[in-house]
Amino acid sequence: MRITAIESSVVALPFSMGGPHPLFAGQPWDRLEILLVRVETEEGLVGWGEAFGHAAIPATKAALDTIVAPLVVGRDARDINAITRQVLHGVHLLGRNGPFVYAFSGIEIALWDLLGKRSGQPLWRLLSGSAPDPAGLDAYASLLSYGGDLELVARNTADARAQGYRHVKLHELTREAVLAAKAAAPDAAIMLDVNCAWTPPVARDMAASLARDGLAWLEEPVWPPEDSAGLASLRRFGIPLTAGENTAGLFGFRALMEAGAIDIAQPSVTKLGGIGEMLQVIALARAHGVEVVPHCPYFGPGFVATVHIAAAQVERPLIEVLWLEMEANPFDPWVRVRDGKVEVPTAPGLGCDPDPAVLARYRRAAPTRIEARRAA
Numbered sequence: 001m002r003i004t005a006i007e008s009s010v011v012a013l014p015f016s017m018g019g020p021h022p023l024f025a026g027q028p029w030d031r032l033e034i035l036l037v038r039v040e041t042e043e044g045l046v047g048w049g050e051a052f053g054h055a056a057i058p059a060t061k062a063a064l065d066t067i068v069a070p071l072v073v074g075r076d077a078r079d080i081n082a083i084t085r086q087v088l089h090g091v092h093l094l095g096r097n098g099p100f101v102y103a104f105s106g107i108e109i110a111l112w113d114l115l116g117k118r119s120g121q122p123l124w125r126l127l128s129g130s131a132p133d134p135a136g137l138d139a140y141a142s143l144l145s146y147g148g149d150l151e152l153v154a155r156n157t158a159d160a161r162a163q164g165y166r167h168v169k170l171h172e173l174t175r176e177a178v179l180a181a182k183a184a185a186p187d188a189a190i191m192l193d194v195n196c197a198w199t200p201p202v203a204r205d206m207a208a209s210l211a212r213d214g215l216a217w218l219e220e221p222v223w224p225p226e227d228s229a230g231l232a233s234l235r236r237f238g239i240p241l242t243a244g245e246n247t248a249g250l251f252g253f254r255a256l257m258e259a260g261a262i263d264i265a266q267p268s269v270t271k272l273g274g275i276g277e278m279l280q281v282i283a284l285a286r287a288h289g290v291e292v293v294p295h296c297p298y299f300g301p302g303f304v305a306t307v308h309i310a311a312a313q314v315e316r317p318l319i320e321v322l323w324l325e326m327e328a329n330p331f332d333p334w335v336r337v338r339d340g341k342v343e344v345p346t347a348p349g350l351g352c353d354p355d356p357a358v359l360a361r362y363r364r365a366a367p368t369r370i371e372a373r374r375a376a
């Protein structure tokens with residue numbers, strides 16, 4: 001199953017989010033972008049992947065087109081472990097957590113899609129899962145930041161609950177926001193994600209003030225994210241702690257778990273090296289008695305891969321879904337939530353090939369194509 005070509009392209013989807021659009025890494029954020037990876041084999045099979053993401057897309061795409069895809073074309077698409085080892089070793093001097101690993105993650109997801117298509121099995125089956133509940137997996141609404149606007153926090157929390165979500169996560173920085181959300185949806189579980197806003201002493205004060213508010217979890221309270229001892233110092237306040245979206249691979253997670261820093265691990269399949277690395281993190285979490293709730297605020301094959309992995313490998317799946325409304329998405333309906341649930345595809349591979357008309361309509365530019373050299 002020789003890989004003959006790898007294409008990358010960016011799809012940009014207009015969206016609304018129940019409030020003003022925020023900045024993301026200093027850039028205006030008014031389009032959801034997907035960095036799509038398409039891998040072709042000599043027998044004409046096509047696999048789809050997604051690489052992280054958001055404001056990192058131009059950097060990830062450059063890493064993919066210039067370094068990572070050329071290392072993978074010409075290889076046998078079934079050799080996922082060997083390709084992973086060789087590519088990640090080949091680029092390790094360029095960064096163990098960032099565009100090169102994100103780029104490889106997108107290709108690796110596409111290789112699993114190909115493996116499933118070639119064997120006629122959905123990804124959850126390849127991962128030893130049982131047939132998923134047709135009702136789907138529980139999803140949680142991941143609200144974007146409303147910049148401390150309590151009225152918007154309350155309104156969007158209530159709307160998410162009314163649409164069937166039983167779990168709502170805030171990207172805010174204050175206890176007042178948590179109380180506003182709880183008042184707006186008293187029977188919902190509320191989570192708070194502060195994206196590493198606080199040094200450990202400030203985080204401990206905040207955790208003390210939040211300790212009796214019944215938060216389902218407090219996410220990434222400590223700056224910098226690799227300060228596992230600082231994070232572990234918050235465990236005594238009794239709020240479940242989560243982290244992992246900025247953690248580099250298996251060994252990054254090992255450091256977090258050995259420090260006793262987290263109750264819930266949040267590996268991100270488009271960031272940490274793909275499905276194989278994610279499976280190792282899940283096994284490690286199992287050995288440490290740590291739950292897994294994947295990080296997946298994305299909108300294409302990476303999201304769908306996360307749904308398959310969670311269905312097959314996670315005891316209590318809970319899928320992160322950004323609280324916003326997309327005008328359209330080439331991966332519909334697999335990236336949509338109905339009554340707080342996400343359906344698991346049953347067709348081979350990821351089971352979510354994109355709609356070509358929607359792709360063509362929202363693509364930013366023609367794909368960049370890297371082809372294998374023909375055998376002499």
Ligand SMILES: [Mg+2]
Binds near residue numbers: 195220245
């Ligand atoms: Mg987060």
